[in-house]
Amino acid sequence: MKVSRRNFLWIAGAAVSGTLAAKLGCAPKQPPVEPGVPEPADQPVIAEDLRIQYAKTVTTVCSICGVGCGVLCYVENGKIVATEGDPDHPVSEGSLCSKGSALFNQYYVYNEKGEAVPNPQRLTKVLYRAPKAKDWEVKDWNWALETMAQRIKKTRDEYFTEKNAAGATVNRCTALAWLGSAMCTNEENYLFQKLGRALGITNLDHCARL
Numbered sequence: 001m002k003v004s005r006r007n008f009l010w011i012a013g014a015a016v017s018g019t020l021a022a023k024l025g026c027a028p029k030q031p032p033v034e035p036g037v038p039e040p041a042d043q044p045v046i047a048e049d050l051r052i053q054y055a056k057t058v059t060t061v062c063s064i065c066g067v068g069c070g071v072l073c074y075v076e077n078g079k080i081v082a083t084e085g086d087p088d089h090p091v092s093e094g095s096l097c098s099k100g101s102a103l104f105n106q107y108y109v110y111n112e113k114g115e116a117v118p119n120p121q122r123l124t125k126v127l128y129r130a131p132k133a134k135d136w137e138v139k140d141w142n143w144a145l146e147t148m149a150q151r152i153k154k155t156r157d158e159y160f161t162e163k164n165a166a167g168a169t170v171n172r173c174t175a176l177a178w179l180g181s182a183m184c185t186n187e188e189n190y191l192f193q194k195l196g197r198a199l200g201i202t203n204l205d206h207c208a209r210l
């Protein structure tokens, strides 16, 4: 059996507590076996009723902070039906903090009947507010990506500096800023900042300071 660091601490703690309790004469007694009460092996098997039994498993990264814990999403008919920590993920090895454990509720909330319904506060479309406009417009991803690419190129072409006032080579563009995302993995953020540096951008940051 593979024993993780967490399991090892739990087993060691349980063993020490049990030995101490026995020495003090206060170890819990085994409950008496009552005739007619089924043994655990005789209990009905309920695994077939699990709501994830027909779901497809998709791996992803927790979208809340920059630690980047691994998450398993169980998807059925295009909808997430459950989430849990990914035991094979090298960063988190299956554990999630209380926020990550509640990740399912980013996608769903419960109505008064206790049914999970899509969270109305979750953004699912690209929203764009033009300069000086006060209203948001719904746009598609192709428009958003193309517009960003065009504006980045235009700004870089206009403001890229090869040399500073002293004549030293700087190859920089200070008119652009580049912000990483906690919704990406470390590797994705690494590639993202490489692209920013390749463009000569010096104002690079990340919401989790990665």
Ligand code: SF4
Residues within 6 Å of the ligand: 062, 063, 064, 065, 066, 067, 068, 069, 092, 095, 096, 097, 098, 099, 100, 101
């Ligand atoms: S599970 Fe918690 S620690 Fe891990 S990425 Fe999500 S919010 Fe951060």
